[in-house]
Amino acid sequence: MSAEILKALDNVETKLKAMSDKADGEMKTLGKVADDTKTAIDTIGIEQRELADRLLKLEQERKAAKDDLPKQEDGYGEQFVKDAAFEGFTKADAHGRVRIELKNTVTNAIGNTFSERRPGIVEGAFRLFTIEDLLTKIPTSAPAIDWVRENVFTNAAAETAEGLIKPQSSITFSPGTMPISTVAHWIKITRQLAKDNAALAAYINRRMVYGVNLRVENQLLVGNGVAPNINGLLNAGNFTAHGYTAASLTAAGLTNNRFDLIGAAMGDAALADYPADVVVLNTGDWWKLRLAKDSQGRYLLGDPGSAAVPQLFGSSVVASNAMPAGKVWVGSLSQAATLWIREGVVVEMSDSDENNFQLNLITIRAERRLALTVEKPAAARYGDLVPA
Template identity: 75%
Template sequence: MSDAILKALDSVEAKLKSMSEKADAEMKDLGKVSADTKAAIDNLGIEQRALADRLLQIEQKQSAKQDDEPKVESWGEQFVKAAGYGDFQKKGEQRGSFGLEVKNTVTNAIANTFSERRPGIVEGAFRVFTIEDLLVSIPTSANAIDWIRENVFTNAAAETAEGVQLPQSSITFTPGTMPVSAVGHFVKITRQLAMDNAALAAYINRRMVYGVNLKVENQLVAGNGTAPNLNGLTNAGNFTAHGYTAATLTGAGLANNKFDLIGKMIGDCALADYPADVVILNTGDWWTLRLAKDSQGRYILGDPGSNVAPMLFGRPVVASNAMVAGKVWVGSLSQAATLHNRAGIALDLSDSDENNFQLQLVTIRATRRLALTVEKPAAARYGDLVPA
């Protein structure tokens, strides 16, 4: 119904455009718009508003329907709707069984075995994404990103007496390119599920979007750069190794602990004129640091009852499961890398995929296109959290 209304709206808008062009021509040639043309435009405007009102009513009804608690179907209703029921009948077997799931197809055959049905759906794990929000993000319409990176800058600037030739500096550059990658997946659901259980279908859609963004976050940190992978922050060539060993830390009068190492990495970034703006740690490693105590049993990073944001040496700490355990990344993320968004999350549905039409299935596909370019590896330090 809504598709028919949308088509009708498109037709009206095309007619309006045609009549508007006619009115402009009349105004130019005659100095006024004819009564017939004005009446036609008015009638089309009335028709357009009526169609828009009908479309709004349909969308409101659909929205209200999605908010309703999903209907609890009996075993019999689930049984006759299952994809295997027809095959079961054809075989004519007196005894037997069939699965209520077609391959990895999500069906609406949730067993009604509870004495009381809880509303909604009990969710699985949902990670809180942290990395992407820290990156400089810009849109792109290209399928690859090219950039020129400064390789070596030899600064020969010096005080020069009058009449004496100025010293010559030199700058060399290195080109870089990164293709835009696609991240996506699909799942099949039964048409019955899509039509009869709006809440479950909506939850699946949400999961599909989450799955794409989960993979993106992992790739932003650990992508190996080999197409179609992203070129992640910790991929070789995208950072400067911190270079510390247990011996060098001890030789510098430090205790060779994690705090000292992170402090040295922050200092090294500042020495390179790339002041660090973030520390990225694995979630488990961060909580090991957060729970560290001194010799008197006091928490080094402060009272557990405080609601202070995670910080080390005045820099915010981002804890992410995308970071490999036992590793640490410190740097100026705002300068080191740029996220290029070719297309946001696209959620598509089709009943024409493979043999969906015959099996009454619907394919749900979620995709996203993006690229990560790391232009300044010198702005980042990375390596083992506990050097050997």
């Protein structure tokens, strides 16, 4: 009976942890814990206390019964000679052999053993997002973003003698529009799973949120801008090509390696009055640079034991799996683009989708709405990391 109570206590603790995780999630997303969540936690707490009381009572009863039994006075010797094995040995034949008839052989078959269960759920990969945090974020309530971008600025400012006509400068502009994109997906689970396995349901919700943000991370770089796609940083027109070839690097007195190319692109950005503060590389390309050594076998970028923030020529390095391999983006990301947040990640559940009500299913949908506008393509340089 105590084993059943212990198992019930384990189940209660699992449910309590799941509801606690749910409450934490509601605090992060809603700013408060829902009433039904509070009620569920209270109910589980009461159930836990009742089971603990029952277990304590059983232990007390068992201890009292054990105290009533007569104490064993036999020493090791007496226990040995009274043992059935010893009695069988004394009945052995003249050669000291014992004959034992086996009625059945018990093997380590399925059903006779019990496996250990790892608590929780073994998670899949979760990428560390790096691009979104670097962008300037502005909330919006509009369905689209309009902006006017400076096209050409002709600066005619000059010293002018008294009484003479001052020079006239000119500026041309070009308009831009970017609709808000919706990034979303959904999945179906059974109502029984949602009610009976809160930990698994919470994990599914977390995975759904991750899926939305993973797609956004990719779109911020490589979205093609064709509705409903996001207009990514690497889309044509959103950057200035660095323009280097192997020959032009050699002509400039540089070798055609990754370090020289990045440095040259950063120098060009600075000459255009957009000093670069970020270098975006594919994760694999970054680690090739990080592991580069000199002729003495020393790492070019410093001791591997150093926990310093990755940098090249004083600018932060951002490694992302969303970045195409063999490419590099260099620029002032805070000036080049703006991320407009229409809605944060929203997770909704419904049993009214298609025939969910008949099949006892629940549809979980996660989505967010946002737009990326690249106002200053001149603030970024992009192209091959090792040009031909």
